[in-house]
Amino acid sequence: MTSPMLRSVLLQLGAGLVATAIAAVFFGPRGAISAAYGALACIVPAAMFALRLGALARRSGATVTAFVVGEFVKIASIVGLLVLFPALYPGVHWGALLIGLILALKANLFAFLVRN
Template identity: 40%
Template sequence: MAQESTREKSTASEAESEAEDSDFKPLTARQAQEWRKRQVPLSVWRIVAIQAVMGVLVALLAWWLTGRPQVAWSAGYGALSVVLPAALFARGVSRSRSSAGAAMVGLFGWELVKIALTVAMLVAAPRLVPGLSWLALLAGMVVVMKTYWIALLARPGVRRTD
């Protein structure tokens, strides 16, 4: 009896899944081409440039709020520890690959390089930034990392399909 109940539930969930799948309609070649025209490609270099500008702004804001150049250098170094690895990642990923597998390996490989460089920069921070303020460094990192979301939300040319 318990098996019948389980079978009925799985049959019901399969029927619901098939009903959802039947709503899916693949795009025609013309519809796909129109969709591509509406989607403006977002340059990774533009995101890196926006991050760099935000890093400078955070450093200036830290200096203005505290009046201490050490805090500004700390915030700037925190921003740099995000921007520099992101630029290296963008350079590595933007190269064309021969296959999808090679592109995936490249993506993960460059992400690993990006993380390793960020960690190395953070380890070197006390030796490179005199009077280091870890709080300002962290603030610089967080603001610049959040710039990804701002760049994605504010990208121009994306139109809704109504």
């Protein structure tokens, strides 16, 4: 069974796939790539944070400080990935990227609907 944080990441992944499909329909391949990157810029740091927090919890070292530092690193990673993308992909479609990012971020609001 997965932890609640990993289930949250899976919900973000599902939202990212939906965002990519929507962007592909409305904006074409360029929009699909941008939406997928926007979603992944949120999903990858969240997954790393969830795995790190889970590992800390198993060895009973999960503290408030570890959580706050991990959250700061996650946010800094998201910002860094978003800044890096235009350099890697000059044809970025900003609207699609924001759709992917926002849907992935807001997927956590629906995590409470998932039963154990």
